[in-house]
Amino acid sequence: AALGRPHPPVPSQSFTSLQTEEGLDDDPKVNLDSKKLWTEFHKMGTEMVITKSGRRMFPAFKVRVDGLLETAKYILLMDIVAVDDCRYKFHNSRWVVAGKADPEMPKRMYIHPESPSKGEQWMSKPVAFHKLKLTNNISDKHGFTILNSMHKYQPRFHIVRANDIMKLPYSTFQTYVFPETEFIAVTAYQNEKGKVDLDCADSDDSCEQPSTSDLFYSPRELV
Amino acid sequence: AALGRPHPPVPSQSFTSLQTEEGLDDDPKVNLDSKKLWTEFHKMGTEMVITKSGRRMFPAFKVRVDGLLETAKYILLMDIVAVDDCRYKFHNSRWVVAGKADPEMPKRMYIHPESPSKGEQWMSKPVAFHKLKLTNNISDKHGFTILNSMHKYQPRFHIVRANDIMKLPYSTFQTYVFPETEFIAVTAYQNEKGKVDLDCADSDDSCEQPSTSDLFYSPRELV
DNA sequence: ATCTTTCCCACCTAGGTGTGAACC
DNA sequence: ATGGTTCACACCTAGGTGGGAAAG
Numbered sequence: 056a057a058l059g060r061p062h063p064p065v066p067s068q069s070f071t072s073l074q075t076e077e078g079l080d081d082d083p084k085v086n087l088d089s090k091k092l093w094t095e096f097h098k099m100g101t102e103m104v105i106t107k108s109g110r111r112m113f114p115a116f117k118v119r120v121d122g123l124l125e126t127a128k129y130i131l132l133m134d135i136v137a138v139d140d141c142r143y144k145f146h147n148s149r150w151v152v153a154g155k156a157d158p159e160m161p162k163r164m165y166i167h168p169e170s171p172s173k174g175e176q177w178m179s180k181p182v183a184f185h186k187l188k189l190t191n192n193i194s195d196k197h198g199f200t201i202l203n204s205m206h207k208y209q210p211r212f213h214i215v216r217a218n219d220i221m222k223l224p225y226s227t228f229q230t231y232v233f234p235e236t237e238f239i240a241v242t243a244y245q246n247e248k249g250k251v252d253l254d255c256a257d258s259d260d261s262c263e264q265p266s267t268s269d270l271f272y273s274p275r276e277l278v
Numbered sequence: 279a280a281l282g283r284p285h286p287p288v289p290s291q292s293f294t295s296l297q298t299e300e301g302l303d304d305d306p307k308v309n310l311d312s313k314k315l316w317t318e319f320h321k322m323g324t325e326m327v328i329t330k331s332g333r334r335m336f337p338a339f340k341v342r343v344d345g346l347l348e349t350a351k352y353i354l355l356m357d358i359v360a361v362d363d364c365r366y367k368f369h370n371s372r373w374v375v376a377g378k379a380d381p382e383m384p385k386r387m388y389i390h391p392e393s394p395s396k397g398e399q400w401m402s403k404p405v406a407f408h409k410l411k412l413t414n415n416i417s418d419k420h421g422f423t424i425l426n427s428m429h430k431y432q433p434r435f436h437i438v439r440a441n442d443i444m445k446l447p448y449s450t451f452q453t454y455v456f457p458e459t460e461f462i463a464v465t466a467y468q469n470e471k472g473k474v475d476l477d478c479a480d481s482d483d484s485c486e487q488p489s490t491s492d493l494f495y496s497p498r499e500l501v
Numbered sequence: 502a503t504c505t506t507t508c509c510c511a512c513c514t515a516g517g518t519g520t521g522a523a524c525c
Numbered sequence: 526a527t528g529g530t531t532c533a534c535a536c537c538t539a540g541g542t543g544g545g546a547a548a549g
Contacts, residue, residue: 191530
């Protein structure tokens, strides 16, 4: 997708098996780690902090992979794509649409640093993407993922069967999307502010509110 | 070498070229990093702390490798072997022989965690052995290198051309020894103590001393 | 008494985190 | 004033370090 147009997110989880060129079957299953945590955040609109110097994701994006061929080599990667064409704002304790999206920077494919590795190794332990960093600095030179603040994004996870990173562009990707990992990029957490702004008189939406005990949380308190 | 007998240290640096089975030549050159620091320590008898919980080496053992085949795969490793059959003691600011050595524990080959990698990658940056740890705990379960306190040791560096760690035992090793990295294992630094014990009346050796400015240093102050 | 080891602890470092004040 | 961003900073963690007290 060219600059200025969001990448279309893959709408469903493609848990289909793949007939490979060697004639051997793999049938990857992917499970999101800390699904409960993600779901809890998702209910109230996950916010992901982005900074000039780069910020890791929280919650962490971590998956457990199964169904690979033990001895075949795989490259695992992730990227983060825009969900829609909207800019958002946090108003009266809710995220609401606030106009058209800003142009998107080209998105980097983040290759898991242990790639390529054998299926055996990927399946032996959860696969974490610790080192992926988010930034709002459009001049970033570290290779971090550049996002627009106040825009909505969807992380995606990819499995590629390949021996060599050089062959990546010509390889078949299997893409997995976990809708509960959707988030809005922010430069400072917004949810906390809701504490002092409960007035919903100006809101176009209904004023139905989650219970305060669910609503007001410090981002880390759910852990 | 069986328990109780020290490994014979390789006396010279074998910078010879190797004709490989594929008929391609490599001609590895290995340079010790921080040679000046090692030499400075060596002059006064390098001491390396070993602890129950495991201690990294200081100075760090780091080498620059050149002359490998870019595309061939190599395993890089190091081990630490006993230099002689003696136990040492620190007396009157000097290390002196103090009897016969204790039995040596079998020595672990420490495989550099990035092994196996292509020659290209090994040559692109210094190869450090950060993670190698020394211990005096003969029941160690971490796989650390077990040494005897008050004994003299020689680190060795090895290059093996091999695709697979499984093939290591059957492969040809090229071994490099840097005499200035020899050290005596201690559970607590001894040199500092020299400050208050300059009397050499009891020493069998000549009382010739290095200048005091060279002699009395805190291990880290040379950096 | 001496020598060596063990243990504990304060310190340091590197890196990541939230917060609030300042800025635009 | 508002909304959003930037920045400095205190805090936390994990892990490594030397030194001194105590033990063997």
